[in-house]
Amino acid sequence: MTSIDVQDLTKEYGATRAVDRLTFSVAPGRVTGFLGPNGAGKSTTMRLVLGLDRPTSGTATLGGRPYTTFDEPLRHVGSLLDAQAAHGSRTARDHLRALAASNRIPEPRVDEVLEEAGLASVARRRVKTYSLGMRQRLGIAAALLGDPPVVLLDEPSNGLDPEGIIWIRELMRGLAREGRTVLVSSHLMNETASFADHLVVLGRGRLLADMPMREFIHARVQPRVRVRTTDGAALRDVLARHGYDAVEGEGDGDGERWIVHHARVADIGRLTSAAGVPILELAAEEGTLEQAYLDLTASAAEFSAQSPSQCPSPTQPQEA
Numbered sequence: 001m002t003s004i005d006v007q008d009l010t011k012e013y014g015a016t017r018a019v020d021r022l023t024f025s026v027a028p029g030r031v032t033g034f035l036g037p038n039g040a041g042k043s044t045t046m047r048l049v050l051g052l053d054r055p056t057s058g059t060a061t062l063g064g065r066p067y068t069t070f071d072e073p074l075r076h077v078g079s080l081l082d083a084q085a086a087h088g089s090r091t092a093r094d095h096l097r098a099l100a101a102s103n104r105i106p107e108p109r110v111d112e113v114l115e116e117a118g119l120a121s122v123a124r125r126r127v128k129t130y131s132l133g134m135r136q137r138l139g140i141a142a143a144l145l146g147d148p149p150v151v152l153l154d155e156p157s158n159g160l161d162p163e164g165i166i167w168i169r170e171l172m173r174g175l176a177r178e179g180r181t182v183l184v185s186s187h188l189m190n191e192t193a194s195f196a197d198h199l200v201v202l203g204r205g206r207l208l209a210d211m212p213m214r215e216f217i218h219a220r221v222q223p224r225v226r227v228r229t230t231d232g233a234a235l236r237d238v239l240a241r242h243g244y245d246a247v248e249g250e251g252d253g254d255g256e257r258w259i260v261h262h263a264r265v266a267d268i269g270r271l272t273s274a275a276g277v278p279i280l281e282l283a284a285e286e287g288t289l290e291q292a293y294l295d296l297t298a299s300a301a302e303f304s305a306q307s308p309s310q311c312p313s314p315t316q317p318q319e320a
């Protein structure tokens with residue numbers, strides 16, 4: 001089992017500190033979503049892990065080894081950083097055959113990954129004739145070529161059609177189920193929520209969060225309960241008596257819609273039933289990853305205006 005370990009990693013480009021004393025590990029057997037605003041340092045971190053750039057200080061290793069020590073790196077780690085990386089005048093198949101040859105990967109594997117990426121029927125076309133989505137699929141095929149235990153994907157669904165987005169999600173889930181280590185950056189929160197088990201969040205090159213996705217959401221977004229009733233006044237009274245804050249929502253159709261903050265369905269159901277309040281609908285409104293992420297990045301932006309000594313610990317979730 002191979003983990004990615006980033007230890008006290010710093011990268012400066014002139015006066016810009018793209019990655020700032022970053023420490024985290026990416027564990028096998030789960031998909032880790034890599035999040036952060038534009039310029040947060042995600043791509044730079046991935047480039048440092050892949051030996052494409054040298055750190056100013058600190059280390060990034062795969063199973064304890066720096067990437068540059070692997071003779072046949074594609075057998076150890078597959079990556080998609082830039083879908084434009086393939087040579088346009090080559091066919092997709094030739095592109096993969098060249099990669100396979102330089103990493104001593106058996107040639108039949110080329111056709112396997114072309115098939116898996118849905119490119120078998122266009123494999124003999126030149127890459128310059130490919131659409132963005134097709135190039136993205138080719139990049140993913142290249143990442144899978146060496147059957148690596150570690151996969152790093154930077155915005156993998158970029159340019160993919162809806163079917164492609166489902167395919168990449170299932171692929172990543174499958175790789176994690178097989179015990180591989182999967183690190184995936186994305187700006188699409190709904191999509192990240194559909195595949196990630198764990199999150200690493202960066203802001204201005206620093207670690208803002210490193211925790212299971214469910215925990216991240218629950219720490220930052222309070223649960224709410226949606227209620228539809230024919231007697232809003234009775235609902236509000238009984239809830240107010242028990243310390244709940246019920247707010248009238250948008251109404252359409254039968255009954256009045258209410259939102260109860262900081263509440264759980266079972267508690268609200270018990271109270272309204274005991275008080276005889278007529279209920280047409282009662283449902284939990286779970287917090288979304290998007291809400292939790294925006295809450296974190298907004299508070300991180302506030303803290304970054306203060307001196308570091310005034311900042312709460314960046315890895316501790318703040319109360320929403």
Ligand SMILES: Nc1ncnc2c1ncn2[C@@H]1O[C@H](COP(=O)(O)OP(=O)(O)OP(=O)(O)O)[C@@H](O)[C@H]1O
Nearest residue numbers: 013016017018036037038039040041042043044045
């Ligand atoms: N080669 C480079 N030369 C100079 N500055 C760079 C270079 N690469 C990245 N940077 C700077 O480092 C910072 C982090 O950039 P990076 O691309 O790692 O962020 P990111 O989180 O991947 O952003 P995005 O979500 O926009 O892809 C930015 O301020 C960027 O301008």
